[in-house]
Amino acid sequence: MNTEMKYNRVRALFSLTKASLLNISRNPSTLVFGILFPIILIAIFGFIGNGSSTYQVGFSTNTDKSNPIYVAVSKISNLSISNLSPTEQQSELTKGNISAIIDIQPGNYPNTANVYLLTTAADPQGGAIVSNIITSIANEINLAAAHPRTIAVKIITDQVAGRKFKTIDFILPGMLGFGLLSTGVISTAFVFVSLKKTLVIKRLFATPINPGLILIAEGISRLIFSLVQSIIIIGFGVIGYGYTLVNGLSTFLAMLVLSAIGLIVFLGFGLLVSSLVKNENAVPSVSNLITLPQFLLAGTFFPVAGFPDLLQKISSILPLTYFNTAMRKISFEGANFADISKELLVLVIWGIVIYAIAIKMFSWESEE
Amino acid sequence: MDKEIIISVKDLVMKYGSFTAVKGISFDVHKGEVFGLLGENGAGKTSTLEIIETLRKKTSGQVIVSGYNVDHHQPQIKSIIGVQLQAAGFYPGLRLTEILHLFAGLYNVNINPLDFLKDVDLLDKAKSKFSDLSGGQKQRFSIATTLINSPHIIFLDEPTTGLDPQARRHLWELIRGIKTKGTTIILTTHYMEEAEILCDRVGIMDEGKIIDLDTPSNLIDKLIQTGFKAEKKIKAANLEDVFLNITGKNITD
Numbered sequence: 001m002n003t004e005m006k007y008n009r010v011r012a013l014f015s016l017t018k019a020s021l022l023n024i025s026r027n028p029s030t031l032v033f034g035i036l037f038p039i040i041l042i043a044i045f046g047f048i049g050n051g052s053s054t055y056q057v058g059f060s061t062n063t064d065k066s067n068p069i070y071v072a073v074s075k076i077s078n079l080s081i082s083n084l085s086p087t088e089q090q091s092e093l094t095k096g097n098i099s100a101i102i103d104i105q106p107g108n109y110p111n112t113a114n115v116y117l118l119t120t121a122a123d124p125q126g127g128a129i130v131s132n133i134i135t136s137i138a139n140e141i142n143l144a145a146a147h148p149r150t151i152a153v154k155i156i157t158d159q160v161a162g163r164k165f166k167t168i169d170f171i172l173p174g175m176l177g178f179g180l181l182s183t184g185v186i187s188t189a190f191v192f193v194s195l196k197k198t199l200v201i202k203r204l205f206a207t208p209i210n211p212g213l214i215l216i217a218e219g220i221s222r223l224i225f226s227l228v229q230s231i232i233i234i235g236f237g238v239i240g241y242g243y244t245l246v247n248g249l250s251t252f253l254a255m256l257v258l259s260a261i262g263l264i265v266f267l268g269f270g271l272l273v274s275s276l277v278k279n280e281n282a283v284p285s286v287s288n289l290i291t292l293p294q295f296l297l298a299g300t301f302f303p304v305a306g307f308p309d310l311l312q313k314i315s316s317i318l319p320l321t322y323f324n325t326a327m328r329k330i331s332f333e334g335a336n337f338a339d340i341s342k343e344l345l346v347l348v349i350w351g352i353v354i355y356a357i358a359i360k361m362f363s364w365e366s367e368e
Numbered sequence: 369m370d371k372e373i374i375i376s377v378k379d380l381v382m383k384y385g386s387f388t389a390v391k392g393i394s395f396d397v398h399k400g401e402v403f404g405l406l407g408e409n410g411a412g413k414t415s416t417l418e419i420i421e422t423l424r425k426k427t428s429g430q431v432i433v434s435g436y437n438v439d440h441h442q443p444q445i446k447s448i449i450g451v452q453l454q455a456a457g458f459y460p461g462l463r464l465t466e467i468l469h470l471f472a473g474l475y476n477v478n479i480n481p482l483d484f485l486k487d488v489d490l491l492d493k494a495k496s497k498f499s500d501l502s503g504g505q506k507q508r509f510s511i512a513t514t515l516i517n518s519p520h521i522i523f524l525d526e527p528t529t530g531l532d533p534q535a536r537r538h539l540w541e542l543i544r545g546i547k548t549k550g551t552t553i554i555l556t557t558h559y560m561e562e563a564e565i566l567c568d569r570v571g572i573m574d575e576g577k578i579i580d581l582d583t584p585s586n587l588i589d590k591l592i593q594t595g596f597k598a599e600k601k602i603k604a605a606n607l608e609d610v611f612l613n614i615t616g617k618n619i620t621d
Binding site for chain 1: 421422446447453456458459469471473474476513
């Protein structure tokens with residue numbers, strides 16, 4: 001090789017990214033956790049949910065019935081308003097026959113309202129759906145108030161009523177988070193630890209490529225893989241279960257962008273695990289320590305609203321929680337990126353912190 | 369006869385924490401020779417090699433490879449050398465041809481992977497994955513990857529460790545073939561016979577120091593001159609020759 005020639009980094013990066021991508025896509029555990037599991041879970045939840053998509057809700061006696069939210073709920077086809085007495089409503093709620101009791105009161109300022117939602121452990125799914133519907137309606141009303149150019153509440157209410165909320169609308173964002181966290185943490189950790197142990201990375205280090213580019217190539221290949229992963233999961237949801245893309249293509253693209261951001265943050269965790277763990281056998285335990293609490297507490301499968309205070313506090317600092325919230329806002333409510341700036345900020349801060357620690361602890365060898 | 373020096377090592381020291389693995393060694397490697405570092409495990413051979421390969425940062429000393437200083441010109445050195453690490457692996461999911469394409473991209477060269485596989489007798493395994501190969505095949509493939517960038521110098525760290533006699537001999541032929549093309553070869557080994565057969569010069573390393581450095585023939589002569597007599601009566605053949613002759617010289621790996 002002519003050493004006078006300038007080294008073509010792009011070509012080297014491309015070759016390495018391609019090799020890494022082939023390696024990941026042929027890895028069974030990545031395919032299983034990243035694509036197969038989410039799809040199976042969607043199928044299961046979608047199947048269960050598609051049966052009964054009507055939910056009973058109750059309103060408190062002195063609910064403000066002129067409030068747009070009440071009007072909207074009364075028009076939504078899969079919500080039916082119970083006409084039982086308050087005591088009977090409570091009892092039905094405990095049994096899970098009523099999914100939620102809603103109480104609408106005037107707020108502290110003119111033209112505002114406070115909405116209180118009582119859900120039940122006996123029907124977490126229904127509670128989640130109703131909670132999402134109410135939140136969605138409230139957000140759209142608030143958006144309309146905040147953006148002067150938008151239309152009057154009445155018209156928005158009609159639009160909301162026209163939509164049918166399905167279980168899949170709640171489940172799919174969580175499944176995306178599940179898949180991306182798996183790819184970002186578990187697959188990265190496994191592959192990296194194994195590559196270091198079998199001296200694959202050290203062999204790459206002996207070539208002229210800049211060591212940092214080796215990490216970047218691994219990152220890009222996982223990004224590409226996760227985009228494909230997201231497209232498959234969303235596609236499956238749309239085609240198989242009629243998943244709602246509120247604003248069609250722009251919602252789809254926004255979801256992909258958010259997926260990419262989420263993956264980059266989760267990759268930092270994967271990198272950290274691979275730096276902490278020397279032995280492939282320890283990878284599952286450490287990875288699970290990072291992923292399982294998030295799967296359970298981030299609202300992936302069910303809302304956290306009914307959990308004890310401590311768990312809710314934990315939930316409020318987990319990155320997956322913010323990812324799931326942001327994803328639901330985009331896909332459920334048609335929010336744009338300005339509307340999820342808070343969630344994005346938390347994700348970015350998490351990313352910076354984790355990458356700082358991971359890079360500091362990173363070594364090219366599996367043991368010294 | 370003045371031989372051109374292609375690698376120069378001066379007062380090399382390598383410390384891992386409080387443990388000194390390499391205790392100030394100096395030697396030169398001549399262009400086109402097969403130079404061996406012979407010693408037991410833990411003698412410091414691999415550390416020495418990794419430092420010259422720019423894979424490890426030395427504690428002190430000076431190492432020059434083909435005019436480049438390992439402290440300042442790592443990319444240049446990496447582009448003119450080939451490296452076979454002891455027991456190294458490759459991306460497990462990739463086929464042999466794909467691995468060769470990867471390294472071609474990393475070295476910025478264009479190659480036909482099948483030519484390289486043919487040179488090491490692995491053409492029929494082109495579509496296999498590295499993990500599917502036998503020990504001897506893996507070592508042969510490893511050596512093939514060291515040649516992708518047509519290097520001036522290749523480093524082989526214990527190239528035949530763990531191989532059976534037939535695979536070992538096959539690899540020796542391969543290494544001799546590489547030498548005839550003018551490539552300088554540095555290898556480490558703890559097999560005395562290998563050092564004797566392959567190397568033009570051998571440095572004997574023990575506990576971080578080079579105890580002696582000379583051609584195998586001179587080293588043996590020196591020993592005999594001290595009055596040394598080998599324990600066993602040396603026959604014209606040994607047991608390994610018997611084994612190979614009985615099982616046939618065909619490669620079975």
